[in-house]
Amino acid sequence: MTKKHTDDxxxxxxxxxxxxxxxxxxxxxxxxRDHDVSQNIEAFLxxxxxxxxxxxxxxxxxxxxxxxxxKGLGHRAVGLDGSQTFCKMAQEHSGCDxxxxxxxxxxxxxxxxxxxxxxxxxFHVPSQLLPSVLSACHRALREGGILFSSNPRGNDxxxxxxxxxxxxxxxxxxxxxxxxxxxxxxxxxxxxxxxRQQQPWLAIVSAKRN
Ligand SMILES: C[S@@+](CC[C@H](N)C(=O)[O-])C[C@H]1O[C@@H](n2cnc3c(N)ncnc32)[C@H](O)[C@@H]1O
Numbered sequence: 747m748t749k750k751h752t753d754d755x756x757x758x759x760x761x762x763x764x765x766x767x768x769x770x771x772x773x774x775x776x777x778x779r780d781h782d783v784s785q786n787i788e789a790f791l792x793x794x795x796x797x798x799x800x801x802x803x804x805x806x807x808x809x810x811x812x813x814x815x816x817k818g819l820g821h822r823a824v825g826l827d828g829s830q831t832f833c834k835m836a837q838e839h840s841g842c843d844x845x846x847x848x849x850x851x852x853x854x855x856x857x858x859x860x861x862x863x864x865x866x867x868x869f870h871v872p873s874q875l876l877p878s879v880l881s882a883c884h885r886a887l888r889e890g891g892i893l894f895s896s897n898p899r900g901n902d903x904x905x906x907x908x909x910x911x912x913x914x915x916x917x918x919x920x921x922x923x924x925x926x927x928x929x930x931x932x933x934x935x936x937x938x939x940x941x942r943q944q945q946p947w948l949a950i951v952s953a954k955r956n
Contacts, residue, residue: 748873748874748927749872749873749874749903749904749912750815750874751872751874752856755871755876756806756872756874757850759872759910759947760828760848760849760850762908762909762910763830763869763870763908763909763910764829764953765908766907766908766909767777767808767828767829767831767832768829768830768831771809771831771832771835774808775809775835775948778809778811779809779811779919780874781918782913783811783812783865783896785934785936785938786865786894786896786936786949787815787863787948788935788956789894789932789949789951790861790863790894790932790951791819791858791955793861793882793892793894793931793951794848794861794892795860797865797890798819798821798870799819799820799821799822800822800860800861800863800906800953801821801822801824801858801860802816802821802822802823802824802859802860802861802862802863802923803823803824803825803826803854803859803860803861803862803886804816804823804824804825804826804836804851804863804865804870805826805862805863805864805867805868805883806826806827806828806849806864806866806867806870807825807826807827807832807844808827808832808866808867809832809835809836810825810832810835810836810839810840810842810844811839811840812844812863812865813825813836813839813840813844813894814840814841816863817840817841817842818882823840823842823915824844824845824859825837825840825842825843825844825845826844826845826846826847826852826854827844827845827846827847828846828848828849829846830846833845833846835902835919836852837888837955840956849870849875849879850875852878852882853877854882854883854885854886855885855886856886857886857887857888857889858888858890859883859886859891860887860888860891860892861885861887861891861892861893861894862887862891862892862893862894863894864893864894864895864896865894865895865896866896866897867895868897868907869897869898869911869912869913869914870896870897870909870910870911870912872903872912873903873918875887876912876922876941877922877925877926878924879911880893880922880923880925880928881926881927883926884926884927884928884954887954887955888954890953890954891953891954892952892954893923893928893950893951893952893953893954894949894950894951894952895919895949895950895952896936896947896948896950897913897914897919897934897947897948898911898913898946898947898948899913899915899916899946899947899948900913901913901914901915901918901951908915911930913920915948915950916948916950919933919950920950923950923952925930927954927955928952928953928954928955929952929953929955930950930951930952931951931952931953932950933948933949933950933951934950935947935949936949936951
């Protein structure tokens with residue numbers, strides 16, 4: 747279900763959440779720079795054409811761990827984050843261009859990416875804003891382009907400390923994705939090989955369809 751906020755409240759949600767990342771930017775980098783997200787990267791890259799030089803957007807790239815990896819594979823990778831500090835760190839760590847944009851004010855252009863990778867970022871989008879964020883991703887992708895997302899799952903929306911989160915299970919996510927013109931190709935739960943109740947993450951690989 748969509749939670750209704752005023753525009754001011756959405757602005758406040760973004761400001762407080764981004765402030766949290768700004769304040770903890772260096773600690774976040776130290777705590778996540780060695781995270782093994784190879785399962786997610788592989789799932790994303792496997793769904794894309796098998797060649798170098800793809801145009802990829804890392805949406806909510808943080809300090810740039812995965813952006814650096816995509817560039818190293820020979821792709822034209824661009825980052826995007828609402829935190830200025832993360833944008834600067836991601837630029838320095840990867841050598842890629844990084845757009846400083848918030849999800850509420852995305853300006854991604856049209857048909858300019860083969861793939862969009864959103865690792866642990868879309869859950870920060872309030873449900874009310876999610877259709878417009880997904881539509882911006884849809885417009886920015888070329889025909890058949892791939893949207894990858896991985897998010898903590900659940901049936902809840904609200905504050906978790908200083909960070910706002912919208913937690914969805916697969917069926918709810920799929921509805922949002924389909925409504926925005928994406929076909930879900932497959933999904934899985936993480937970490938791999940654990941019982942479902944010990945898999946808090948839901949990853950979705952989807953393709954632009956109409
Ligand atoms: C959990 S971190 C994930 C970072 C990175 N993708 C990773 O896997 O390490 C969430 C990211 O989303 C960004 N973010 C949160 N709210 C945002 C907003 N409203 N607009 C743009 N970026 C936002 C944060 O700055 C942060 O980089």
